Amino acid sequence: MSTQTLDAPPARKFKISKRFLPYVLSLPALLVCIGILIPFFTAVAYSLQRYRLSQPWARKYNWGENYLNFMTDPAFWNTLKVSLTYAFLTVGVELLLGLGIALLLQKRSRFNNFVSIMLLMPLMTAPALASLMWKLMTNPGFGVLSYWATLIGIEDMKWASDPSTAMLTVVIVDVWVYTPFIMILLLAGLRSLPRQPFEAAELDGVPRLFVFWKITLPMLTPFLLTAVLFRVIESIQQFDIIYAMTQGGPGDKLTVFQVEAYLNFFQSTNVGRSAALLMILWAITYILSTIFIKNWLRLRERARGDA
Amino acid sequence: MYDKEKKLVQSYMNGGISRRGMLRGLASMGMTAATASVLVNAVATEALAQNGFDWKKHSGTNLKLLLNQHPYADAMIANLENFKALTGMTVEYDIFPEDVYFDKVTAALSSGSTEYDAFMTGAYMTWTYGPAGWIDDLNEYIGDDSKTNPDYNWEDMLEGVRNSCAWNGQPGGALGSDDAKQWCIPWGYEQNNLTYNSRLFREAALTVPTNLDELVGTAAEAKAKIDGAYGIGVRGSRSWATIHPGFLSGYANFGEKDLNVSDDGKLSAAMNTDISRAYHEKWVQMIQESGAPDWSTHTWYQAGTDLGAGKSAMIFDADILGYFMNGTGNSEAGNLAFAPFAANPDADAPTPNIWIWSLAMASAGKQKDAAWYFMQWASGPEHGLFGATEKDFVNPVRKSVWADAGFRSRLDTSYPGYVDMHDLSAPGAKIHFTAQPLFFDLTTEWAAMLQKMVAKELPVDEGLGQLEASVNRQLKEAGLG
Numbered sequence: 001m002s003t004q005t006l007d008a009p010p011a012r013k014f015k016i017s018k019r020f021l022p023y024v025l026s027l028p029a030l031l032v033c034i035g036i037l038i039p040f041f042t043a044v045a046y047s048l049q050r051y052r053l054s055q056p057w058a059r060k061y062n063w064g065e066n067y068l069n070f071m072t073d074p075a076f077w078n079t080l081k082v083s084l085t086y087a088f089l090t091v092g093v094e095l096l097l098g099l100g101i102a103l104l105l106q107k108r109s110r111f112n113n114f115v116s117i118m119l120l121m122p123l124m125t126a127p128a129l130a131s132l133m134w135k136l137m138t139n140p141g142f143g144v145l146s147y148w149a150t151l152i153g154i155e156d157m158k159w160a161s162d163p164s165t166a167m168l169t170v171v172i173v174d175v176w177v178y179t180p181f182i183m184i185l186l187l188a189g190l191r192s193l194p195r196q197p198f199e200a201a202e203l204d205g206v207p208r209l210f211v212f213w214k215i216t217l218p219m220l221t222p223f224l225l226t227a228v229l230f231r232v233i234e235s236i237q238q239f240d241i242i243y244a245m246t247q248g249g250p251g252d253k254l255t256v257f258q259v260e261a262y263l264n265f266f267q268s269t270n271v272g273r274s275a276a277l278l279m280i281l282w283a284i285t286y287i288l289s290t291i292f293i294k295n296w297l298r299l300r301e302r303a304r305g306d307a
Numbered sequence: 308m309y310d311k312e313k314k315l316v317q318s319y320m321n322g323g324i325s326r327r328g329m330l331r332g333l334a335s336m337g338m339t340a341a342t343a344s345v346l347v348n349a350v351a352t353e354a355l356a357q358n359g360f361d362w363k364k365h366s367g368t369n370l371k372l373l374l375n376q377h378p379y380a381d382a383m384i385a386n387l388e389n390f391k392a393l394t395g396m397t398v399e400y401d402i403f404p405e406d407v408y409f410d411k412v413t414a415a416l417s418s419g420s421t422e423y424d425a426f427m428t429g430a431y432m433t434w435t436y437g438p439a440g441w442i443d444d445l446n447e448y449i450g451d452d453s454k455t456n457p458d459y460n461w462e463d464m465l466e467g468v469r470n471s472c473a474w475n476g477q478p479g480g481a482l483g484s485d486d487a488k489q490w491c492i493p494w495g496y497e498q499n500n501l502t503y504n505s506r507l508f509r510e511a512a513l514t515v516p517t518n519l520d521e522l523v524g525t526a527a528e529a530k531a532k533i534d535g536a537y538g539i540g541v542r543g544s545r546s547w548a549t550i551h552p553g554f555l556s557g558y559a560n561f562g563e564k565d566l567n568v569s570d571d572g573k574l575s576a577a578m579n580t581d582i583s584r585a586y587h588e589k590w591v592q593m594i595q596e597s598g599a600p601d602w603s604t605h606t607w608y609q610a611g612t613d614l615g616a617g618k619s620a621m622i623f624d625a626d627i628l629g630y631f632m633n634g635t636g637n638s639e640a641g642n643l644a645f646a647p648f649a650a651n652p653d654a655d656a657p658t659p660n661i662w663i664w665s666l667a668m669a670s671a672g673k674q675k676d677a678a679w680y681f682m683q684w685a686s687g688p689e690h691g692l693f694g695a696t697e698k699d700f701v702n703p704v705r706k707s708v709w710a711d712a713g714f715r716s717r718l719d720t721s722y723p724g725y726v727d728m729h730d731l732s733a734p735g736a737k738i739h740f741t742a743q744p745l746f747f748d749l750t751t752e753w754a755a756m757l758q759k760m761v762a763k764e765l766p767v768d769e770g771l772g773q774l775e776a777s778v779n780r781q782l783k784e785a786g787l788g
Contacts (some may be wrong), residue, residue, distance in 0.1 A: 053417055054435040054744035058786060069784065140600035141618060161601040163762045249545030250603040251759040266410050267547070268748040269417075269435050 046275035053269035066276035075252065075260075079277070083256040083284075085167065086242075087235040090174040091228060097175065098182030098227065103212075105183075106190045116187060123180040127173075131244035134173045135160070160245045166253045173241050178234075182227045189223030190216070222299050229292040233285055257281040312336055316350045352389040355689055360456035365677035366395025372681070373415060373426035374400050375408040378631070379495045379664050380427065382698035383685055390684050396677060416441035419671045424678035430472045430663045430738060431551075433490035434746050438476050442667045444488035448679045459683050463705045467737035468493045472665055478743040478787045479568035491665035492686045493704040495694075498659040498736050499556040500728050502614060502629025503621035506642040507533050513620070519557055519589050519650040522623065526597035529620035538597025540610040540622035545758060547750035548606060551740070553623030554757075555660040557650030558586055559739035565749070566741040566778075574743060574787045576778035578753070579771045586650075587767045591760045603758050615639055623648060625662065626728065630701055633722055645724035647731040658735040663704070702729065709733075745785055749778050 016024055050062040070076040101119065105112040122130065137145045138159035149157040160169040193216070201211045217224075239258035242248065248255040248263065257277055264274035315332045318324050324332070356362055374380040380402060387398055401423075403411050409432065415423055416436060428436065436442045448454050449461050461469075470483025472491045480487070501522075503515060511532040516522040526538030542549045555565075563586065564577045577583075599605050599613065607628060613619045615632030617639045622628060626645060633643040649657045666682045668675060684690060691708045694700025696717065708714055709729070718725045740746060756774045759765045765773070782788025 052744065052785065053413075053439045055785065056439055135604070141613075156600070158600055161603045163759075163764055246604055247545045249755060249758050250762055251545075251755050251764060263751065266413055267751060268745070269413070269439075270748070 043275045043278060046271050047279045049272045051270075051272040051275075053271060062272075066272050067280075069273075070276070070280070075255070076277075078252050079255050079257055079260050080280075082167075082252075082254060083236055083238075083281075086171070086174075086238060086254075086256055087232055089167070089171045090178070090235045090238075091231045093171065093175050094179045094182050094231060095224070095228060097179045099186055099224075101179070101183045102186035102190055105187055108191070116184065119183060120180045122177050123184075125177065126240075127177050128240040128244045130177050131173055131241045134169075134176070135245055138169060161250060163250045163253045166246060166250055170242050170245055170254060173245065174235065174238065177241070178231060182231060185227045185230075186220065186223055189220050193219050222296055225292055225296045225299065229289060229296070232288055232292070236285060236288070237281065312338065349389065352393050352689070355456070355458065355684075355687075356393055358456060358458050360458075362393050362456070362680070363395050365674070365680055368674055368677040369397045369399065370424045370674065370678060370681055371422060372398065372400040373412060373423040374402040375427045375664070376402055376404045377427070377664065378699040378701075379694070382694035382700040383690070385698055386690055386693055390681065393684065394680055396680070398681065416669060416671075421669075421671050421673050423669050424672040424674055425666055425668050425682055427494070428491055428665055428667045430491060430493075430665055431547075431740070431746055433472065433665075433667060434474065434742050434744060436667065437474065437488060437490040438744060441670055442490055443670050443675065444490065445492060445668065445679075445682075446489045448676075448683075449489060454676060454679055455683055456687075459687055460705075460707070463688060463707050464493055465496075465704055465706060465709075465733060465736075467733070467735070468496050468661065468663055468704045471661060471663055471738040474742045477572065479566065479572060479574050479741055482738055482742055491663075491667040492682055494664045494666050494686055495700055496661050496663040496702050496704055496736075497552075497625035497627050498657075498661055498702065498729065498732050499552040499624055500626050500657060500659060500732060501621055501623055501646040501648040502626065502632075502643055503646065504536075504614065504617060504619075504639055504642050505644040505723075506639070507536060507617065507620050508644075511620075515646045517646075517649070518652040519586070520652070522648070522650070523589055523593045523596070526593055526620070530597040533620060536617060537599050537613075537619050538621075539593060540599060540605070540613050540619040541594065541602070541624060542607060542610055543594065543598070543602035543605045543754075543758065543761070545603070545751065545755050546606070547747050547754065549754035549757065550750045551660055551662065552607070552625055554590060555739055556648075556658060557590070557623070558583070559660060560650040560654045560658045561586055562651075564739075564741065565753075566743065566782075568741065574741065574782050576775040576782075578778075579775040584768055584771055587757075587760065587771060591757070591767060594761045595763075598761075602761065614643065617642075626725070627701055630722060630725065631699070634699075641721075643722075645722060645728045647728045656735050657732040658739065659732050660739045661736050663738075743787060745781060745787065748781060752777060752781075 047066055048061055048063050049059060050065065051059045105116050125133075137143045140146050140156070140158050140161065143159075146157055146159070149155075158165065160166050197215050197219075198211065201215060236256075237258055238256055239262065242254045242256055243259050243262065246254050248259040258281070261274045261277040261281070264270045264277065268274075312333060315324075315329055315336075318329070374383075380400075384400075391397060401411075408427075409429075412426055412428065412432070415426075417439070428442075433442060437444075449459075455461075466483075470487075472493050473483045473487035473489045474480055475484050475486045476488060501515065507513075507529065508515070511529060513525055513529055513532070516525040522539070528538070529536065530538035541553050561582050563580065563583050566574045567577045568574055594602050599609070599619065601609075607625060610619075610622050610624050611628035611632050614622050614629065615637035629643050629645055633640055647657045649655075666686060668678050668682065672678055686704075688705055688707050691700065691703045691705045692711060692714070695703045695708045695714045696711070701718075703709060703714075715726050740750075753774060756765075756770050760767050760770045779788055
């Protein structure tokens with residue numbers, strides 16, 4: 001046995017040349033990237049075509065015509081307006097509420113920990129499911145919220161069925177689902193802030209409001225930006241809440257990008273227009289992300305004292 | 308099967324005795340109604356096997372179907388063992404709820420998937436699937452004696468329904484024209500008429516409306532007189548499905564069209580006329596005064612369940628909604644009644660626009676002849692009669708089933724007015740839309756415009772003007788206008 005071991009050739013070690021090592025290490029990332037880029041460039045190609053599944057004979061490259069048509073299409077401008085309004089309103093309200101709740105729960109205690117976990121419940125609910133739940137609660141006939149509205153003197157509240165309150169209704173649902181996300185992010189940020197500046201301010205008897213504006217908020221800004229970045233990206237791409245509640249109606253009050261693109265593809269089978277809409281949505285998301293990330297990096301460097 | 312029972316069932320199948328007589332006879336032999344339906348079915352299958360057609364030709368083949376969750380699919384599944392016994396084939400199926408069903412169909416067909424051999428579809432969808440080359444023209448099977456059993460009796464299909472599933476693929480081409488391709492086989496269909504809650508009507512001393520003006524008035528009266536209920540249920544969601552039921556049925560009754568087709572085949576919007584304007588105004592007024600408070604989110608589901616729960620006095624929608632809501636499990640079961648409805652007081656009869664659940668064959672399928680065996684069995688007279696009498700396969704698309712005394716008496720007993728409503732409406736029942744590839748775009752936009760009008764964002768005349776301009780622009784962009 002031992003003879004055999006001695007006679008066996010030494011196990012060869014698989015060695016990668018240092019020259020190729022960086023490429024080999026980045027190969028998995030490259031493969032993932034290809035998996036993302038192929039559908040992306042396919043969508044780019046589709047967006048440059050006149051392509052309806054129901055008119056295959058008319059399929060051809062029309063280059064920028066889909067995009068040019070948007071310039072004179074009131075439906076497109078409405079979609080842009082509705083999407084930005086929705087993103088602005090939801091993220092704004094969620095930020096204020098999330099920050100407020102995080103400040104209330106900042107102090108570590110059993111009760112605060114329990115409440116923060118409970119407040120995460122909506123985030124664990126699938127948005128489409130949450131929308132159906134809210135659809136029932138806001139039903140003008142039997143919804144509990146409609147009943148409460150009558151108690152405070154608001155009769156005949158139609159919620160998502162009325163053009164004047166449709167946006168408000170879906171924003172409420174979005175706020176209910178996603179405020180906990182911002183809350184938990186900011187709570188983690190608040191609890192990780194260094195104690196010294198706050199202790200010094202307390203010793204000097206600095207008013208709480210001043211501490212909040214001049215110490216807490218600036219130190220929390222990178223966390224705020226991170227929360228806003230994630231929420232803006234998600235909010236401007238909203239689909240499930242709006243589609244489940246109103247399918248984009250009443251009229252065209254809630255025809256955000258994703259709903260419009262979905263209807264264009266699955267209902268109208270207009271692949272070209274749907275892809276062009278999504279490319280514009282991608283461009284908006286890309287620009288916003290770039291702005292946020294640049295600012296976030298700048299603030300991080302400033303916090304390190306590099307800038 | 309014992310000879311005695313068999314003879315009794317055969318006698319019923321031949322029209323010698325009534326269904327009640329057969330059930331009574333079988334009961335005296337110790338058989339339940341459920342067993343009786345199995346026997347009826349088995350006898351029908353035996354008869355089918357004896358017509359000289361080689362049903363076993365594709366024995367051993369496994370078919371896969373894509374189905375929508377629907378009572379029609381349930382009826383077929385309940386009878387599937389007989390198909391397997393008849394043909395020696397096996398059948399698998401995927402079944403999806405309607406919310407996601409057509410997305411699944413679009414994804415399967417557009418990707419060229421060979422997974423499904425046949426699938427359920429609506430006739431409107433074939434206006435996309437057909438020109439895209441995703442489904443086959445079934446005329447080549449229907450007309451081929453070697454592939455179609457001699458008792459299939461294609462002519463037995465209601466003409467308006469059969470023609471509504473056939474289109475030549477030319478935008479604006481007439482449905483059922485001589486050069487039309489049969490993109491799908493009708494399976495079951497829905498007419499749009501009135502279903503009303505007779506209890507609420509009696510209590511509020513209401514009379515059944517017979518035209519649009521009366522409908523608007525009765526709906527308002529119902530809302531005023533009945534506590535906790537609104538006057539009329541019609542669909543209102545931002546979808547093509549809002550336009551096709553009651554709305555278009557009434558609209559067509561005034562002789563109005565969705566699109567004009569010029570001599571050179573170009574299409575243009577036809578909804579901005581004086582008659583159309585008057586019709587829209589009354590429709591909008593009716594919803595504003597007495598429609599559901601959340602009308603703009605109402606689909607067929609809400610319209611139906613509100614009626615079944617006594618929250619609306621009536622619906623102008625699919626007759627089968629009323630049929631299902633009159634069944635057990637709904638608080639107003641047994642209180643619903645049916646009436647034909649011609650919106651135009653000068654019209655001779657109703658002109659319901661129809662929804663047809665049909666069967667289509669995937670072009671990418673690899674076992675087309677075998678798939679056709681399934682399709683002809685599922686749409687054949689035997690299964691149609693079984694479904695209509697033993698299950699909820701209503702409305703059947705075959706004249707022979709509608710002529711069946713057992714079926715008619717079953718409906719007459721539990722669904723007052725249903726048979727008369729159907730008989731009166733059937734001659735004018737067809738798809739009243741212009742067949743063209745932008746159907747879903749234009750009707751969804753029409754629904755969105757109706758929502759704006761009801762919400763008073765736009766007056767009707769201005770809304771119709773905008774709709775006309777938008778429809779014409781889209782038709783032009785697509786090379787159709």
